[in-house]
Amino acid sequence: MVDAAPLLAMRGIDKSFSGVPALTAAELTVGRAEVHALIGQNGAGKSTIIKILTGAHRPDAGSIQFDGSAIAPASPAEAQRLGISTIYQEINLVRYRSVAENVFLGREPRRLGLIHWSRMNADAAALLRQFDIDVDVTLPLGRCSIAVQQMVAIARAVSTDAKLVVMDEPTSSLDDREVEVLFGVIRRLKARGVSVIFVSHRLDELYAVCDRVTVMRDGRTVAQSRMGELGKLDLVMAMLGRRLTESEARGIHGTERAGGAPLLEVEGLRRGHRVRDAGLSVRRGEVVGLAGLLGSGRTEVARMLFGADAPEGGLIRHKGAPARFRAPGEAIRARIGFSSEDRKAEGIIPDMSVRENMTLALLPHLARAGVVDTARQQRIADEFVRRLGIKCASPEQRIRELSGGNQQKVLLARWLCTDPELLILDEPTRGIDVGAKAEILSLVEELADGGLGVLMISSELEELVQGADRVVVLRDGRSVAELEGDALTEDAVMHAMADGGEPAPGRAPAAAAGSGTGSGGVSGGGAEARGG
Amino acid sequence: MTADAMERRPGADRRARVWSGLARQGVLAALLLLILFGALRYENFLGAYNVLSVLRYNSMFALVALGMCFVIMTGGIDLSVGAVAAMASVVSALLSPLGLTPALLGGVGAGLLAGLLNGLVIVRLGILPFIATLATMLAAQGTALLLADNQSVSVSWDGLFVELGQGDLLGLPIPALLAAAAFALGSVMLNYTGFGRTVLAIGDNEEAARLMGLPVDRVKLGVYALSGALAGLAGVVLASQFGAGQPTEGIGWELFAIAAVVVGGTLLTGGVGSVGATLSGVLLLGLIFNILNFENGRGSISLSAYWQSVVRGLVLLVVVVLQSRLTGRRAS
Numbered sequence: 001m002v003d004a005a006p007l008l009a010m011r012g013i014d015k016s017f018s019g020v021p022a023l024t025a026a027e028l029t030v031g032r033a034e035v036h037a038l039i040g041q042n043g044a045g046k047s048t049i050i051k052i053l054t055g056a057h058r059p060d061a062g063s064i065q066f067d068g069s070a071i072a073p074a075s076p077a078e079a080q081r082l083g084i085s086t087i088y089q090e091i092n093l094v095r096y097r098s099v100a101e102n103v104f105l106g107r108e109p110r111r112l113g114l115i116h117w118s119r120m121n122a123d124a125a126a127l128l129r130q131f132d133i134d135v136d137v138t139l140p141l142g143r144c145s146i147a148v149q150q151m152v153a154i155a156r157a158v159s160t161d162a163k164l165v166v167m168d169e170p171t172s173s174l175d176d177r178e179v180e181v182l183f184g185v186i187r188r189l190k191a192r193g194v195s196v197i198f199v200s201h202r203l204d205e206l207y208a209v210c211d212r213v214t215v216m217r218d219g220r221t222v223a224q225s226r227m228g229e230l231g232k233l234d235l236v237m238a239m240l241g242r243r244l245t246e247s248e249a250r251g252i253h254g255t256e257r258a259g260g261a262p263l264l265e266v267e268g269l270r271r272g273h274r275v276r277d278a279g280l281s282v283r284r285g286e287v288v289g290l291a292g293l294l295g296s297g298r299t300e301v302a303r304m305l306f307g308a309d310a311p312e313g314g315l316i317r318h319k320g321a322p323a324r325f326r327a328p329g330e331a332i333r334a335r336i337g338f339s340s341e342d343r344k345a346e347g348i349i350p351d352m353s354v355r356e357n358m359t360l361a362l363l364p365h366l367a368r369a370g371v372v373d374t375a376r377q378q379r380i381a382d383e384f385v386r387r388l389g390i391k392c393a394s395p396e397q398r399i400r401e402l403s404g405g406n407q408q409k410v411l412l413a414r415w416l417c418t419d420p421e422l423l424i425l426d427e428p429t430r431g432i433d434v435g436a437k438a439e440i441l442s443l444v445e446e447l448a449d450g451g452l453g454v455l456m457i458s459s460e461l462e463e464l465v466q467g468a469d470r471v472v473v474l475r476d477g478r479s480v481a482e483l484e485g486d487a488l489t490e491d492a493v494m495h496a497m498a499d500g501g502e503p504a505p506g507r508a509p510a511a512a513a514g515s516g517t518g519s520g521g522v523s524g525g526g527a528e529a530r531g532g
Numbered sequence: 533m534t535a536d537a538m539e540r541r542p543g544a545d546r547r548a549r550v551w552s553g554l555a556r557q558g559v560l561a562a563l564l565l566l567i568l569f570g571a572l573r574y575e576n577f578l579g580a581y582n583v584l585s586v587l588r589y590n591s592m593f594a595l596v597a598l599g600m601c602f603v604i605m606t607g608g609i610d611l612s613v614g615a616v617a618a619m620a621s622v623v624s625a626l627l628s629p630l631g632l633t634p635a636l637l638g639g640v641g642a643g644l645l646a647g648l649l650n651g652l653v654i655v656r657l658g659i660l661p662f663i664a665t666l667a668t669m670l671a672a673q674g675t676a677l678l679l680a681d682n683q684s685v686s687v688s689w690d691g692l693f694v695e696l697g698q699g700d701l702l703g704l705p706i707p708a709l710l711a712a713a714a715f716a717l718g719s720v721m722l723n724y725t726g727f728g729r730t731v732l733a734i735g736d737n738e739e740a741a742r743l744m745g746l747p748v749d750r751v752k753l754g755v756y757a758l759s760g761a762l763a764g765l766a767g768v769v770l771a772s773q774f775g776a777g778q779p780t781e782g783i784g785w786e787l788f789a790i791a792a793v794v795v796g797g798t799l800l801t802g803g804v805g806s807v808g809a810t811l812s813g814v815l816l817l818g819l820i821f822n823i824l825n826f827e828n829g830r831g832s833i834s835l836s837a838y839w840q841s842v843v844r845g846l847v848l849l850v851v852v853v854l855q856s857r858l859t860g861r862r863a864s
Contacts, residue, residue: 056743075745076742076743076744076745077745077746077747078745080745081745086743088743092737092739092740092743092744093737093740093744094732094733094736094737094740094741094803095736095737095803096732096736096803096804097729097732097733097736097803101729105729105730105733105741105744105746106726106730106744106745106746108726108729113725114720114724114725115723115724115725115726115729117724156744
C-alpha cells in the first residue's frame with residue numbers, strides 16, 4: 001500500500017430524501033493520523049455525509065475508499081467492524097448502565113461464555129485512566145458529568161480498535177476546561193495513528209486541533225484545505241457562500257426609522273457556557289438583527305428574553321425598568337411575542353385550522369366562562385388572513401395544507417393578534433421559498449413602521465443587512481459587534497462572526513491569515529458610525 | 533486533569549446508590565414483613581401444606597411474570613401472555629394422551645409460536661407492542677376456544693403428564709422447581725450474557741443500542757419469543773395442575789404479571805430491572821391473596837374474592853407510589 005494514500009476517500013456522494021437532494025457529488029478525504037475539521041451551516045449536509053460513512057444511511061451514488069479498499073457499510077455495526085467509530089452530539093450511550101458496560105456493551109470480556117464482570121471493570125478503568133479519567137466504572141453512566149460521558153463514548157470508540165473516530169459536535173456541551181481535556185485526548189489519538197473527523201461550529205477550536213478542513217454548503221463540498229492555509233474569514237465566506245466582492249452595503253432598505261423609546265435593553269446576559277456576555281437593545285419601531293454562527297448563542301439569548309430559560313447573570317430592562325420574566329406567560333403579558341425557529345416542532349398544530357392556530361395564544365382572552373367566543377375568533381382570523389395576505393382556501397383549512405411561507409404568516413398573525421410591542425422572530429424565513437421570504441420581510445418592515453419593535457434572528461446575511469436597522473453579532477455567546485447605517489454590510493457582519501472584536505480568552509490564537517484580515521471596520525468602533 | 537475535578541458530587545452519588553439499593557431491596561423487605569406478619573398471626577401459615585400450595589399455585593404466575601420482566605425491560609409490553617397460556621393449556625391437554633413429552637412440547641411450542649408472531653409483527657412491521665400483543669391476545673383467546681370446542685378439555689390421567697403440575701420431587705412441588713430453575717436461568721441470562729445486557733440497553737435507549745452496533749431486532753424478537761414460550765409452559769402447568777385445559781383461564785394474568793414486575797422495581801419504560809425482584813413481586817402479590825384467605829378463615833372478616841382483588845389493587849398502588857418516591861429521590 002502506498003503510504004500517501006488517504007485513510008478515507010469519499011467521492012461523488014449523492015443522496016436525496018424523498019426527492020430532495022441532501023448531498024450532491026460531495027467529497028470527504030481524510031489522511032492517516034489526521035485531525036480533520038468538517039464544517040458547514042445547518043442543512044449543509046455534514047450530518048448526512050457522516051451518517052453515510054457510519055452506515056446509518058446508504059448513498060444513492062458515489063464511492064467510499066477506506067484503508068485501502070472500497071466499503072459500503074450497511075449498518076453502524078458494520079462500520080464499527082471496519083474501524084469507523086462515531087461519537088454523536090447527543091451522547092448515544094445507555095444512562096442506567098454502568099460506565100464499564102457502556103464501554104464494552106456488545107464486546108464484553110467472557111469467561112465460560114458468561115460476562116466476566118471483574119475483568120470488564122478492571123479493563124474499563126484501565127482504559128479510562130489512559131485518558132486521565134479516574135472514575136468509579138460501576139457507577140451508572142447517567143450520574144457522571146457530561147464531560148465524563150463524552151470521554152466514555154470516546155473510550156468506547158477507541159477500544160474497538162477504531163482507525164477513524166468521528167466526533168459530531170463533541171464540545172457543544174463542554175466548558176472550556178473540559179474542552180481542553182478533550183483536545184488532549186484527540187492529540188493522543190493522533191499520536192497513536194488514529195484519524196479524527198471533528199465537527200464543530202467554534203472556529204477557534206478547529207484551529208487549535210485540526211490539521212485539515214472540509215467545508216460543505218448546500219450538500220456540496222465547497223472547500224478542502226490545510227487548516228493553516230485558510231483564514232477564519234475565508235472559512236466563514238465558504239460556509240455562507242459569499243465573496244467579499246459580491247456583498248454590498250445595504251440596498252433597498254435605506255430609510256432610517258427614528259429610534260423610539262427603548263423597549264428592551266440587555267447587558268451582560270449569561271447562561272452556562274453557551275451565553276457568556278450578551279448585550280443588545282431594541283427600540284420601538286426598530287428591526288434589530290441578531291447574527292452569529294450556529295452555536296453562537298442566538299437562540300439561547302432569545303429564549304432568555306422570552307422567559308423560557310432563566311439567565312444566570314446580567315440585566316434585562318423592559319421599558320427602562322429592570323425585569324425578569326420567569327415564564328413565557330409573563331413575557332406575553334408584557335406584550336412580547338416569540339416565534340420559534342422550529343416551525344414544525346414548536347409552532348404549528350398541523351391538524352388544526354388556520355383560525356385555531358392563529359388564535360391559540362389569544363385563547364385566554366377569547367374565552368368567556370371557559371367557552372371560546374367563536375364569532376370573535378372568526379373575525380380576528382378573517383382580519384389577519386386579509387391583512388397579511390395569507391393564501392388559504394378559508395380560515396377553516398388545516399394549516400398543514402398551507403405552504404411554508406403561509407404557515408409562517410399564520411404564526412406571525414398568532415403573535416400580532418395579541419397586540420405585542422416587541423416581537424422576537426427566530427429564523428422567520430427558514431425553509432420557505434424566495435418570494436415568500438421577501439413578503440415576510442416586507443411585512444416585518446411594515447410592522448416596524450407601525451411602531452412594533454422586532455428582534456430578528458437569522459443565518460442569512462442578506463436578510464439581516466437588508467431587513468434590519470441594526471445588527472448585533474454574537475460570537476461564542478458574546479456580543480462582539482453592533483453595526484448600523486453604512487457600517488452595516490455583509491462583509492462587516494462576516495468579519496465579526498469570524499473574528500469578533502477580540503480573541504476570546506483561553507482559546508488558541510487564530511491562524512495568521514484569519515487575524516490579519518479581521519480588524520477592519522468592525523468591533524466596538526464600527527458601532528458608533530451612524531449613517532444618515 | 534483528573535476526573536476528580538470533573539466528577540462533581542461524589543457524596544450525592546454515594547447517597548444515590550444507597551437509595552437505589554433500598555428500592556431494589558424494598559420488595560424483598562415487604563415480602564419478609566408479610567411472611568413475619570402471617571407467621572405470627574396464623575397458626576398454620578408456615579405449615580408445609582400452606583407453603584407448598586402457595587408455591588405450587590403461584591409458579592404459573594411466576595413463569596409468566598419472568599417472560600414479562602424481560603419484555604418490559606426492553607421498554608415493551610406483552611398483553612397476550614394470559615390468552616397464550618390458556619391456549620397452550622388446551623393444546624397440551626389435547627396432546628396429553630400421547631404422553632408427557634408431546635404435551636409439554638406442544639404447549640410450549642404453541643406459546644413460542646405466538647411469541648414469535650408478536651416479535652415479528654413488532655420488529656418487522658413496526659407495530660407498537662401494546663397493539664401487536666393485544667391482537668395476539670384476542671387471536672389466542674379465539675384459538676383456545678376453537679380448539680377446546682368452548683369447554684374445558686380433560687387431560688389424560690394415564691401418563692406422567694399430571695405429575696408435572698401435581699407431583700413433588702424431593703418434597704417440593706414440581707411446578708415450583710420448574711419456576712425456580714427458570715428464574716435461576718433468567719437471572720444468569722440477564723446478568724451474564726450479551727442477550728441480557730442488550731435487553732437492558734434497548735430499554736434504556738434503543739437508538740443508542742442500535743448505534744453501538746448491538747443486535748437490537750434479534751434481541752427484541754428473542755424477548756417476545758421467550759415470553760410466549762414461558763406463557764406456554766405456564767399453560768402446560770395449568771392443564772396438568774387442574775387436570776384440564778382451560779380455554780377461559782388466563783384472563784387477567786397479563787395484568788398480574790405486569791403488576792408483579794412493577795412491584796419488583798422494574799421500570800415500565802425499560803432499562804432497569806431485576807429477575808429476582810420480579811420473583812419477590814410475584815410472591816408478595818400471591819401472599820396477600822393467601823393472607824386474606826386466612827383472615828376469612830378466622831371469621832374475623834368475610835371478604836369475597838372481589839374484595840380481595842380490590843385489596844391487591846390498593847397494595848399495588850401503595851408499593852408503586854413508595855417506589856416512585858424512592859426512585860424520584862434517586863433521580864434528583
